[in-house]
Amino acid sequence: MSVQAETTGGIGVVTLGLSALDVTTAKEFKREMGPLLKAHRRMVLDFGQVTFVDSSGLGAILSCLRELNNSGGDLKLCNVLPPVRALFEMVRLHRIVDILATREDALASWR
Amino acid sequence: MGHSGGMTDAGFALGPSQTETLFPFHLIWDDDLRITQVGPSLQRLFPDLLAGAHLLEHFRIDRPHGISDAASLRAHPHRVFILEHTQSKVVLRGEVVPVGPPPGLAFLGSPWLRDPSDLAKLGLRLGDFAGHDATVDMLQLLQTTATALKDTQRLADRLDERSRELRQANEALRASETRYRTLLEQSPLGILTMALDGDVTFANRRLVEALGGRPEDVLGQAWRRLFPLGLADAALAELLRVGTGQSSLNIELPLRRPDGSTGWVSLTGAVLADAQGNPEGFLVIAEDITSRKDAEAAMARARDLELQVASRIQETLLHGRAPKTLPGLTVGEFIQSHTGVNGDFHDYYVHTPGVIDVLLGDAMGKGLPAALLGAATKARCARVVGRLIFEGRGRLPEPRDIVARLQRSLGPQLVAMESFVTMVYLRLDLTEGTITWVDCGHPGLLRLRRDSGEVELLKGDNAPLGFGASQSFSQEVTRFFPGEVLVVFSDGLTEQRNSVGEMFGTARLAAVVQAAADAPPDAMAMGIRDALSRFGDVSFGDDVSCLVLSANPLRLTEPHCIAETFPASPSSLVGIRRFVRRFLATAVPGDAPAEWEETLLLAVHEVATNVLNHGLEPGTAGTTLNVAVGSTPEGVQVLITYEGRPFTPPETVTLPDLAEFPDHGFGLGLIAGATDGADYGTDAEGRRTITLTKRFPRPASSAGPHP
Numbered sequence: 001m002s003v004q005a006e007t008t009g010g011i012g013v014v015t016l017g018l019s020a021l022d023v024t025t026a027k028e029f030k031r032e033m034g035p036l037l038k039a040h041r042r043m044v045l046d047f048g049q050v051t052f053v054d055s056s057g058l059g060a061i062l063s064c065l066r067e068l069n070n071s072g073g074d075l076k077l078c079n080v081l082p083p084v085r086a087l088f089e090m091v092r093l094h095r096i097v098d099i100l101a102t103r104e105d106a107l108a109s110w111r
Numbered sequence: 112m113g114h115s116g117g118m119t120d121a122g123f124a125l126g127p128s129q130t131e132t133l134f135p136f137h138l139i140w141d142d143d144l145r146i147t148q149v150g151p152s153l154q155r156l157f158p159d160l161l162a163g164a165h166l167l168e169h170f171r172i173d174r175p176h177g178i179s180d181a182a183s184l185r186a187h188p189h190r191v192f193i194l195e196h197t198q199s200k201v202v203l204r205g206e207v208v209p210v211g212p213p214p215g216l217a218f219l220g221s222p223w224l225r226d227p228s229d230l231a232k233l234g235l236r237l238g239d240f241a242g243h244d245a246t247v248d249m250l251q252l253l254q255t256t257a258t259a260l261k262d263t264q265r266l267a268d269r270l271d272e273r274s275r276e277l278r279q280a281n282e283a284l285r286a287s288e289t290r291y292r293t294l295l296e297q298s299p300l301g302i303l304t305m306a307l308d309g310d311v312t313f314a315n316r317r318l319v320e321a322l323g324g325r326p327e328d329v330l331g332q333a334w335r336r337l338f339p340l341g342l343a344d345a346a347l348a349e350l351l352r353v354g355t356g357q358s359s360l361n362i363e364l365p366l367r368r369p370d371g372s373t374g375w376v377s378l379t380g381a382v383l384a385d386a387q388g389n390p391e392g393f394l395v396i397a398e399d400i401t402s403r404k405d406a407e408a409a410m411a412r413a414r415d416l417e418l419q420v421a422s423r424i425q426e427t428l429l430h431g432r433a434p435k436t437l438p439g440l441t442v443g444e445f446i447q448s449h450t451g452v453n454g455d456f457h458d459y460y461v462h463t464p465g466v467i468d469v470l471l472g473d474a475m476g477k478g479l480p481a482a483l484l485g486a487a488t489k490a491r492c493a494r495v496v497g498r499l500i501f502e503g504r505g506r507l508p509e510p511r512d513i514v515a516r517l518q519r520s521l522g523p524q525l526v527a528m529e530s531f532v533t534m535v536y537l538r539l540d541l542t543e544g545t546i547t548w549v550d551c552g553h554p555g556l557l558r559l560r561r562d563s564g565e566v567e568l569l570k571g572d573n574a575p576l577g578f579g580a581s582q583s584f585s586q587e588v589t590r591f592f593p594g595e596v597l598v599v600f601s602d603g604l605t606e607q608r609n610s611v612g613e614m615f616g617t618a619r620l621a622a623v624v625q626a627a628a629d630a631p632p633d634a635m636a637m638g639i640r641d642a643l644s645r646f647g648d649v650s651f652g653d654d655v656s657c658l659v660l661s662a663n664p665l666r667l668t669e670p671h672c673i674a675e676t677f678p679a680s681p682s683s684l685v686g687i688r689r690f691v692r693r694f695l696a697t698a699v700p701g702d703a704p705a706e707w708e709e710t711l712l713l714a715v716h717e718v719a720t721n722v723l724n725h726g727l728e729p730g731t732a733g734t735t736l737n738v739a740v741g742s743t744p745e746g747v748q749v750l751i752t753y754e755g756r757p758f759t760p761p762e763t764v765t766l767p768d769l770a771e772f773p774d775h776g777f778g779l780g781l782i783a784g785a786t787d788g789a790d791y792g793t794d795a796e797g798r799r800t801i802t803l804t805k806r807f808p809r810p811a812s813s814a815g816p817h818p
Contacts, residue, residue: 023720024681052688054716055777066772086706087713090784091777096769 003032011107012040016050021057030060037064041073044106048079053087065097078106133241136203138194138218139210140166142181147215152239153203156222157196170194173202184216185209192218201233221246227254301376301397304383307390309333321376321399323368363400374401430457430656439465439541439593439743443632443659445640447603454481454532455601455654456489460496461673462507463698463742465542468496471553471599471656472534475577480530488532488576491521505696510536511586514549518576518584525577532576535599539591541662542744546591549584551575554605555617558589559596559624566621593662596635598624601656604639609647619646632659674739679727679753683736687719688712691740691749698742703808711805714785715749717778718801726755726799746787746806752798758791 002025004015014036018025036043045061047053053061065075078100080088088094100106130137135152144166154160160169172178173193184207194203205220221240222233227250230236240247295302301318305311314329322329363377376397383392430446448455454474461467470492474484495516499508508516514536525531535556537548548556550571558567573584591597600620607615623642627635636659643655675690677683695708719736727734737752766780767773782789782803790802 020685022684022716023724024684052713052716054713054720055775055781056720058777058781059773059775062769062772069772082705083709086709087781089706090710091766091769091781093769 002028003036005036007040008107009110010040010042011110012036012043013046013103013107014043015046015048018050020052020054021050021060022052022054023056026056026060029057030063033060033064037067037071041068041071042075042110043068043073044076044078044103046079046103047077047081047084050084051081053084058087058091058093061093061097074110076100076106076109078103133243134217134219135239135241136205136221138166138203139215140181140218141213141215144181148217152221152235155239156201156233156235157199159198169197170203171197181216192220193223194218194220224250225253227257301399303329303395303397304392305395306392312392317399318397321374321397322366323370323372323374328369363404374399375404376400430455439663440467440539441632441661441663443634443636443661445636445655445657445659447640447643447655454485455603455656456485457599457656457658458489458493460493463542463694465540465742465744466507466697467539467541468510468513469537469539469599469658469660470534471601471658472532472551473601473603473654473656474532475530484525484528484530484532488517488521488534492517492536495520500697507697509586510538510547510549511584514551514573514576514584515582519582522577528577531578533602534576535571537597537599539597539660539662541591541593544590544592544662545588546597547586547588549573549586551584552578554600554602557598557600557617557621557624558591559598559628561592561594564625564628566625568617568621591662595662596624596628596632597660597662598635598639599658599660601654603655604643604657607643607646607655613647615643615646632661635659673741674737674750676735676737679723679734679736681720681723684716684719684723687736687738688716690738691715694740694742695747698740698747700807707805707808710785711747711749711803714782714789714803714805715751717782717785718749718751718789718803721758721778722751722753722755722799722801726753726758728755746804748805749803751801751803752794754798757793757799758801760789760791 002016002018004017006013014033016029018029021029043064045064061075061077068075076098077088079102080099085099088099093099098106098109100109125133131151135150136156137148137150138146138153138160139148140146146160146162146164146166146169148162149157149160157169167179171194173195175187175190175192178184178187187207189206192205192207195201196203202223203218203220204223205218207216207218209215210217221244222229222235224230224246230250237247237250295313295315298315298317301315301321303311303314303318311329311332314326319326319329361377361379363375365373365375367373377400379396379398381394382390383394385391442459446455454476455472456474457469457471459467459469470489472485472488474481474488476484492513496508496513499513499516500506514534521532531552533552535548535550535553537546537556539546546556546558546569548569548571550556550569551573552575553571556569558569559565560567569587569589571585571587598620605615605617605620609615619642620639623639624635627638630638636657639657639659673694677687677690691712692708695711699708715738719738722736734754737750739750739752741748760779764779764783766784767776786803786805788802788804790800790804792800792802794800
């Protein structure tokens with residue numbers, strides 16, 4: 001399993017158990033996220049263990065965001081490490097997805 | 112005492128003094144046999160002989176017999192009288208003649224002496240005798256006879272002694288001959304004698320055993336038959352030359368025994384000469400050296416094996432691989448290994464494409480120990496460099512600190528081994544245009560200056576590693592500009608000697624370098640090798656290591672750098688990022704933001720992913736990606752080379768609008784956003800190339816270009 005999911009206050013919190021979300025792991029990530037996205041309208045992705053994200057990983061994140069948006073839900077990211085944050089800022093991902101410092105911050109942002 | 116009155120029956124008469132002179136031992140008595148007169152010498156001989164004493168109280172008349180009175184005395188005229196002094200047993204010999212008046216008898220004689228030594232016993236001298244006394248003549252005769260007898264006796268004694276000596280010498284000679292024979296027979300060395308014609312006249316048991324035959328196989332045989340391998344003739348010729356005194360025989364010969372086995376003997380020869388010194392034969396001592404020869408052969412095999420191991424070490428461990436793809440440096444090498452393998456070693460440490468350390472050293476000694484020591488020093492140095500970089504958190508240590516740490520690490524072991532290592536550790540900083548070096552007993556470096564065309568010798572003054580307990584080292588710094596050449600060499604080059612003992616020397620090397628100033632480094636290195644070969648037609652007595660380092664002008668468009676090849680597989684992506692990250696760790700200025708490096712790594716990853724997904728021909732198993740990375744003062748370039756389909760990227764690449772939630776099509780946009788340029792092309796060998804260029808960020812306060 002590349003992800004570990006839990007539900008807190010109706011919000012699905014997914015911890016990525018990967019060091020890299022890239023071309024080698026993105027497909028599996030998307031497959032495992034499919035049922036979770038159907039079960040939750042609001043989700044938090046915890047990137048605390050991810051040190052590298054490439055274009056495939058970025059596409060997988062956007063895929064999740066699109067599916068939640070289509071269902072009226074929302075996606076927030078947290079615990080993003082500096083190297084990954086550099087990518088997100090370069091592609092201006094932070095403009096369309098909230099990136100919070102901690103999981104608690106992400107959950108609190110919906111209260 | 113009165114004196115005698117003289118002869119009564121003759122007209123001749125003697126006075127008392129004449130009587131005393133002529134007969135100093137005379138004695139006169141009267142007819143009553145009472146002594147009336149005593150000669151002076153007799154008186155001195157017998158002081159108690161007084162006048163008036165009776166003759167027979169003092170003397171016994173030994174001859175004639177039966178004398179008891181004067182009448183019987185007179186009855187024996189002209190007879191020899193012998194009187195014996197009764198107390199002292201001294202015998203007097205003479206005649207008795209009548210004298211008077213008053214009538215009496217006179218004894219005219221002297222002591223009867225048989226040996227001159229009797230004089231001393233009686234306290235007499237020859238002067239006590241009358242001149243006419245025959246006793247004197249007799250004593251002199253006896254003295255002469257005694258002397259002659261003594262001489263004769265002495266001669267006889269000497270003859271006896273000589274005879275005894277001869278007898279002893281004969282016995283000793285016989286014993287010596289016996290010992291000699293025993294020695295010859297029992298000797299652990301084989302011994303033979305032979306005539307001038309080469310026929311064996313004697314061979315001891317050991318020699319017969321060594322030859323593996325029977326005595327009859329040796330005795331009387333011709334010398335050459337003993338050594339059927341054909342070398343006996345040469346040995347005999349040597350022996351004959353020994354006979355002329357021109358040389359001595361000392362030769363080792365192989366032999367084949369009658370049972371077919373083979374062995375070796377060492378022969379030492381000497382000439383046997385007759386009494387006139389003419390050669391009459393030869394004595395040859397043969398030692399069975401088969402065991403020694405076998406041991407030598409085993410040692411030679413072991414030595415060959417050791418040399419093979421040392422040579423393998425030299426090939427694989429001692430000499431580092433020159434960096435061929437650095438943008439700022441071109442390297443030429445000339446490594447000539449001594450046949451016995453010595454301890455030359457060298458290595459390169461590429462910190463960035465613009466900063467390269469070079470280590471060149473020579474471990475003391477030869478063969479496997481020197482090769483191992485050289486390899487150990489090289490390995491230890493690499494570890495020290497890595498350790499210091501780690502301790503400095505990526506900051507490059509100074510060469511002097513590297514050498515000092517190496518000395519602390521290796522020095523005690525070198526001292527314990529009573530060995531040492533000469534070396535030079537230098538840093539070429541092509542971005543700064545400097546050479547920094549630490550010279551530890553090395554012959555120096557040669558710098559070919561581009562401005563003047565002159566060659567200058569760069570030296571230092573540190574002791575070799577392993578000398579003493581020095582813990583600090585000094586380093587020297589000088590400029591090194593693009594277009595200049597640095598020649599690093601071991602002492603085996605300049606100390607190479609020609610057939611007359613002349614050394615190649617630094618000046619001759621400098622002249623070769625200067626003459627080849629316009630040649631590429633490889634050509635210059637070969638020129639040095641050729642010059643060394645022409646210098647003397649001699650084999651190399653030592654390892655020769657010569658590195659020619661040429662600084663090139665730095666241009667960012669040159670895509671060459673350190674490189675590594677990876678399998679064309681997604682599993683290689685992590686390794687590719689790690690490879691580039693390791694390089695960037697020392698290449699990127701410390702003030703560059705972290706995202707500068709991370710975004711470049713992302714771009715490299717995206718290019719590699721694109722190649723894997725779109726650039727390879729289907730079914731091309733075993734295809735590889737070559738990733739090269741280099742830096743300049745301006746920035747970094749990454750070159751990815753592969754064999755496959757080319758990309759034709761759109762002229763304008765932008766990131767897709769994320770607000771539309773695209774799930775693909777980011778790759779080219781990320782590459783464009785993460786770098787200052789991506790060039791797609793084909794190299795001279797038809798391989799596809801993608802070159803990423805990313806300039807270092809300029810400090811906010813700096814208006815000009817990056818230094």
